[in-house]
Amino acid sequence: MSSVVNAGPPDVRTLAAAQSDRDVHDYPRSVSSTTADSRLTIVGSLVGSAGLVWLLYTQVLPFSGPIGFLICWYVVYVLMFTAVTAIAHPRPIVVDRLWTAVITGAAVIVAAALVSAVAFVVVRGWAAVHHLNFFTQAQSSGSPTAPLNQGGILNAIVGSAIELTIATVISLPLGIGAAIYMSEVGGRFARVVRTVVEAMTSLPDILAGLFIYTVLIVALGLPRSGLAAGVALSVMMLPYVARSADVALRVVPGGLREAGLALGASQWRTVWRVVLPTQRSGLLTAVILGMARAVGETAPVLITSGASTFINPTWSQLFSCFGIGNAGCAPVDYPMNSLPLYIYTAVRSGEPQFIERGFGAGIVLLAMVLILFGTARFLSRNKVGRR
Amino acid sequence: MTTLIDLQPPGSSPEPGDDKTPRKIPRSLSRADRIFRWSTTGIGAVVLVITGAIAAFLGYQLIPTLHHYGLHFFTENLWQPQSNVLGIEQVLIGTVEVAIIAIIFAFPLALLTALYISEYAPSWLRGFLTPMVDLMAAIPSILYAMWGVFLINPHALYVARWLNEYFGWIPVFHVSGGQPRAAVFVLSLYQSSPFIAGMVVSMMIIPIACAVMLGVFGQAPLSEREGAYALGSTRWGMIRAVVLPFGRGGIVGGTMLGLGRALGETIAVTLILSLNTDVKFRPLEEGGVTTAQLIANYFGEATSAQLSALLAAGFVLFAMAIFVNTIAAIIVSRSRSGALTEI
Numbered sequence: 174m175s176s177v178v179n180a181g182p183p184d185v186r187t188l189a190a191a192q193s194d195r196d197v198h199d200y201p202r203s204v205s206s207t208t209a210d211s212r213l214t215i216v217g218s219l220v221g222s223a224g225l226v227w228l229l230y231t232q233v234l235p236f237s238g239p240i241g242f243l244i245c246w247y248v249v250y251v252l253m254f255t256a257v258t259a260i261a262h263p264r265p266i267v268v269d270r271l272w273t274a275v276i277t278g279a280a281v282i283v284a285a286a287l288v289s290a291v292a293f294v295v296v297r298g299w300a301a302v303h304h305l306n307f308f309t310q311a312q313s314s315g316s317p318t319a320p321l322n323q324g325g326i327l328n329a330i331v332g333s334a335i336e337l338t339i340a341t342v343i344s345l346p347l348g349i350g351a352a353i354y355m356s357e358v359g360g361r362f363a364r365v366v367r368t369v370v371e372a373m374t375s376l377p378d379i380l381a382g383l384f385i386y387t388v389l390i391v392a393l394g395l396p397r398s399g400l401a402a403g404v405a406l407s408v409m410m411l412p413y414v415a416r417s418a419d420v421a422l423r424v425v426p427g428g429l430r431e432a433g434l435a436l437g438a439s440q441w442r443t444v445w446r447v448v449l450p451t452q453r454s455g456l457l458t459a460v461i462l463g464m465a466r467a468v469g470e471t472a473p474v475l476i477t478s479g480a481s482t483f484i485n486p487t488w489s490q491l492f493s494c495f496g497i498g499n500a501g502c503a504p505v506d507y508p509m510n511s512l513p514l515y516i517y518t519a520v521r522s523g524e525p526q527f528i529e530r531g532f533g534a535g536i537v538l539l540a541m542v543l544i545l546f547g548t549a550r551f552l553s554r555n556k557v558g559r560r
Numbered sequence: 561m562t563t564l565i566d567l568q569p570p571g572s573s574p575e576p577g578d579d580k581t582p583r584k585i586p587r588s589l590s591r592a593d594r595i596f597r598w599s600t601t602g603i604g605a606v607v608l609v610i611t612g613a614i615a616a617f618l619g620y621q622l623i624p625t626l627h628h629y630g631l632h633f634f635t636e637n638l639w640q641p642q643s644n645v646l647g648i649e650q651v652l653i654g655t656v657e658v659a660i661i662a663i664i665f666a667f668p669l670a671l672l673t674a675l676y677i678s679e680y681a682p683s684w685l686r687g688f689l690t691p692m693v694d695l696m697a698a699i700p701s702i703l704y705a706m707w708g709v710f711l712i713n714p715h716a717l718y719v720a721r722w723l724n725e726y727f728g729w730i731p732v733f734h735v736s737g738g739q740p741r742a743a744v745f746v747l748s749l750y751q752s753s754p755f756i757a758g759m760v761v762s763m764m765i766i767p768i769a770c771a772v773m774l775g776v777f778g779q780a781p782l783s784e785r786e787g788a789y790a791l792g793s794t795r796w797g798m799i800r801a802v803v804l805p806f807g808r809g810g811i812v813g814g815t816m817l818g819l820g821r822a823l824g825e826t827i828a829v830t831l832i833l834s835l836n837t838d839v840k841f842r843p844l845e846e847g848g849v850t851t852a853q854l855i856a857n858y859f860g861e862a863t864s865a866q867l868s869a870l871l872a873a874g875f876v877l878f879a880m881a882i883f884v885n886t887i888a889a890i891i892v893s894r895s896r897s898g899a900l901t902e903i
Contacts, residue, residue, distance in 0.1 A: 241718060255779045269794035276680060279672030283770075286763055287696050290707040297710070340727060347610075350603030356598050366604045373611040375885040377824025380874045383859060384614050412611055415832035440589070462698070472826040472852070476859055513702045513827075520680020520709055520831055528710075535703050546698050550691055 251451030299534025317527035339403025348414030382473030397479030399509030405473035471513035478507025621871035661758025673775035697767035708760030765818030776810025813892030826852035
């Protein structure tokens with residue numbers, strides 16, 4: 174029986190894989206498999222170029238600095254690798270190997286830049302994050318230049334959470350609703366909405382802040398507040414959520430809608446019971462990525478929120494939002510700090526202690542973004558809706 | 561049970577006695593559907609009004625600005641709120657300058673990284689790298705700004721000095737007052753320059769461009785790839801013959817999307833570039849200005865006329881960004897097949 178099974182159609186494999194196990198003597202060169210020759214060429218060129226550049230760069234020529242060294246090393250490596258390959262191989266292989274070296278090198282540069290950016294923030298902020306008071310105290314509990322075991326960023330964390338909540342509450346229903354309108358109802362007006370929403374995704378972030386600043390704070394005379402910052406963030410977030418949700422809804426197969434309608438369901442029930450559940454994860458991903466984007470936005474917050482060093486809201490300020498007491502409702506009446514704004518202020522301050530705290534806040538912000546991003550990835554991975 | 565009867569195909573008799581008249585099918589929408597349509601249309605209209613109002617508001621600010629400062633607003637170099645001389649020529653040049661420097665760094669790196677991920681990386685690594693590109697795009701710009709201010713700025717100035725030393729005779733690499741061969745050279749002269757700001761901004765646009773390119777490269781038809789290999793092509797030969805021509809739209813479109821983002825980048829530029837509205841085109845030299853930085857610096861103490869001028873400058877920036885992004889979107893969408901998903 175096993176012979177019958179084996180007699181099935183051959184595996185559809187990519188040619189690269191098929192070639193790697195082909196007889197070597199069949200054809201003088203192998204296209205994609207790595208051989209001892211190619212590996213040794215890479216290692217030899219890496220070592221040789223490192224030695225040569227070290228000798229020339231640091232000993233002979235009057236250069237210095239790690240960035241210059243790495244650039245020179247890479248350039249010399251590519252040249253040496255090409256030269257070594259050219260000894261034994263025809264021109265097409267030399268060109269192929271040259272481009273392999275260039276492309277891999279570029280990918281390594283980008284990866285190194287990304288890793289260094291993340292690692293730099295984590296390493297510099299590690300000392301600040303070490304202290305528990307960093308998370309449990311407000312900025313006002315210790316001056317920026319105080320030792321790291323006094324004061325913290327609780328007010329910024331609370332502020333970021335409140336502003337993000339305000340932005341999400343505004344842009345979630347509007348964004349998803351507009352996406353449903355654009356993809357399910359359609360028509361000429363929907364195309365206008367889609368065009369405008371697409372255009373607004375390219376709104377520079379500072380302009381969202383400047384718009385809210387001009388309208389709410391200058392024209393209407395409201396104070397700089399967490400509410401203004403939340404609204405400014407929602408201006409950034411709304412087109413983004415609407416567009417991503419629209420893209421998610423558009424890939425719902427038309428056959429599912431037709432099946433729903435053919436069963437006698439109204440359009441409303443089809444959308445509610447078929448279309449939205451099919452793309453539940455896609456819609457959530459759109460919203461969560463929008464939140465991840467909004468929580469790190471600095472420019473709108475910089476213009477609209479002002480900055481306080483106290484925790485807003487205190488309990489009395491929270492109660493007065495609901496008409497109990499007259500302390501003034503915190504997100505509406507008082508300036509509010511947030512993580513990006515805290516970092517911005519820290520970087521501008523020039524105080525070493527404050528900058529260190531800024532990096533600590535950077536770790537917290539990075540963690541928030543990573544959690545949101547990871548959640549979005551997790552949601553978009555399991556396709557619950559597809560049955 | 562009534563629903564079951566409703567579901568019988570038209571033509572079958574709903575009642576045993578009456579077999580001539582077909583069941584009536586309502587042609588108008590049900591009440592629930594009308595409410596659904598009206599409410600979603602309402603939401604769409606609200607979103608249109610909110611988003612459109614911003615664009616209209618920004619555009620409207622041009623009127624008082626031009627009234628107050630005249631057409632010189634576009635040709636005046638200086639931005640001096642003290643003497644009430646405001647012009648955005650140098651600001652616009654500076655914005656484009658930083659964006660172009662960012663693109664010069666970002667375009668080759670994004671293209672080659674996309675090629676690596678889609679063509680060279682082993683499959684286990686590809687599954688890891690593709691979300692990394694998205695993650696790189698999701699990292700807030702303030703974190704890249706910190707990285708730029710405290711890590712790149714102190715180190716990249718040596719690259720700038722080196723470029724000035726050996727290529728200073730090319731006008732673009734010239735630094736006025738730079739004496740690189742002097743025993744003690746002025747470090748700050750090479751710091752906080754458009755060159756370094758552009759370098760940091762490129763980190764934020766690489767993932768944007770790279771993601772678009774990845775999407776297009778992944779759609780290059782397998783049969784043509786294998787055809788190229790079957791004709792004896794090397795991997796680079798296949799890339800040049802199949803992947804790059806197929807992905808040309810994505811390469812151009814993705815780069816332009818990145819350019820649109822680079823034009824409006826605020827925080828990294830504000831923190832790195834030292835504000836200076838002098839006319840110069842020497843990217844290696846300290847100082848420069850972009851529109852977003854101008855707004856971030858001057859909104860606080862602006863009078864109402866100056867605030868209008870800032871908004872008008874912002875509108876010009878917005879118009880440039882929309883123009884670039886729209887062209888990019890058209891190019892990208894043309895390069896992809898528009899096949900609808902069906903079951």
